[in-house]
Amino acid sequence: MTIRVLVVDDSNFFCRRVAQILSSDPQIKVIGVANNGQEAIQKVQQLKPDVITLDVEMPVMDGITALKQIMQLQPTKALMLSSLTYEGAKLTLDALDAGAADFMLKSYEGISQSSGQLANLLREKVKEIGLKGKVVATKTATTPVQQPSAPVSNSRGQFKLLAIGASTGGPVAIQKFLTSLPANFSLPITITQHMPGTFTGAFAQRMNSLSKLDVMEAENGVLLKPGKVYIAPGGKQMLIEGTSGHPKIRIKDTDARLQYAPCVDLTYGSAAKVFGRQVLAIVLTGMGADGREGARILKQSGAKVWTQDEASCVVYGMPMSVAKAGFSDNEFSADNLASQVLQVV
Template sequence: MTIRVLVVDDSSFFRRRVSEILNQDPNIEVIGTANNGKEAVEKAAELRPSVITMDIEMPVLDGISAVKQIMQQTPTPILMFSSLTHDGASATLDALDAGALDFLPKKFEDIARDKEEATKVLQQKVREIGRRRVSGFRPSRVAATPSTASRIASERTTTSSLRQPDRSFSQRAPVTDTRNTGTSERPKASGKQYKLMAIGTSTGGPVALQKVLTQLPANFPHPILLIQHMPGAFTPAFAQRLDTLCKIKVKEAENGDLLKPGVAYLAPGGKQMLVEGRSGSQKLKIYEDDSPRVTYKPSVDITFASAAKSYGDAVLAIVLTGMGADGRDGARLLKQAGSKIWAQDEASCVVYGMPQAVASAGLSEKSIALADVAKHINTEIGCG
């Protein structure tokens, strides 16, 4: 099935460039373009594309506001293009909260090492999210705030979106497996003892992590490692946002951090995060990774493997939505050490790549709907 794409950007050069790249893929067809958010909303309703690529800063109506309206009126998978700045990161997180499924840096040289690889990444992202259908929206209990893009454009001084992210709308994947919808299963604790929890994710991960972590209690008894595929410019803003929303403490991990109960450590984008030490004195090692053989920086596999070595059988590891298979090899080492592995179920994933890789390898004990992951964690850990 051909994936029909609407390309939205106020730059005619960028619209043309994205269109040319996407049309090179025989499974993708650009069916229209728009030069501002208002036009994007209108064309989304008129053309009914499979995917929309969306800029953030545009005249007439910014990208975040356009995402909100589209998700309310004609829900469509949306891929955001963002600048790798603090404001760009904050705006992108706002867009994901509003219902966008994924994002890419606007500068193609920031996507990959060479033009050919960047082209493949863009095409793959569009193909992956184009396979998902999104429907409806859920009003948030958190009051909406002006989008970051609007604040940048108007240069007003308002409350930072890092303190009050806009969660007015949220995508919902269609249920495809009624056995794993999370509506009937009551979690039961296994009685196993833990010393660490580790969560790995990619596409769809920012929203998924926010949903899970905000439901954990302040007295969560173990350290938490978070590995999210994300550029280095984004992880400080994402950690700050989570820390504001959650009862637990969330921080971007730093080299030498001692692992403490009730603290979640987010792996810095563009670097690797390792656990070192044993017997209650574990600490983090953060390092630059220039190896061309390692695709993901941070890598779930690398962090999981180090946790297996340092914590043995005392880890609860969870693989959430994401493209690819990162986490499978690390999960295998954890399982061999006696730790537990869980995976998000297909129905609630934006992309079922990473959880599927773990489940298909026979490594995960449970496939859990995103809405129920925190409930299962709290029951299993004994703090729910």
């Protein structure tokens, strides 16, 4: 299958380089470019691409306004390109909420190298979204509709930590989950979401404002407390240390050998050491297999691991890797996860 891509950016240089990088992959065909949101809307309707790469900040019409209209007129899988600023992070989160499948950072230096890390990541994301991703055309509901699901075992009181891992599509699934939990939720929650450093702070603030829980970007040495949500800082690794009665967070620099920072496997592995069978881990939507090794360690410790089902994932990669390895105890839709968690904690 050839993935047909429309490139949208107000910079002619950036459009040209993105098109060149994508066209170097035989699975990708760039079918057009646009320099603002209005052009993007017209060309999406005319060309019907499989994927759009869409700049967040543009003149005439910005990427988010364009995306909202595209999702109404011709729902299309979108990869947002964003600047590494706090404001850029907030706008990108708005875009994900409006239906974008994923995002990546804009870098004029990185985009000038066709064989560099950024170019490889761009091709990888477009292929992952184009081949496996789903269009999410509706805004995240803060009160999700509950759906019937498989019964869960009566484990109330067993758990002392809820550990969530996610990548592509994660911010929207996490928002749906957290906004469905009550203010008196009884467990600490750790969230390991693949995301750059500037973005995790903005994401934590967004979740704190939308949910009834106290959500923060995790800091080194902070004690885990019931009803608090700790989001791993981007570019770092988040570990759990101490004892189950006195657990605390350790934030450390990442190892160059690790593909992800933060890494779900590392957080899960450390949680298993401290809490053992008292962990409930949930692996949400995302590309790749981060979380599979951590899930294996958790299962060896007697913990429970749940996964998001394929139908509600933007990319069914991480949950699939866990389920195929036999480490998933239950799988649920994004809409149904919160109600299932509330049955067992």
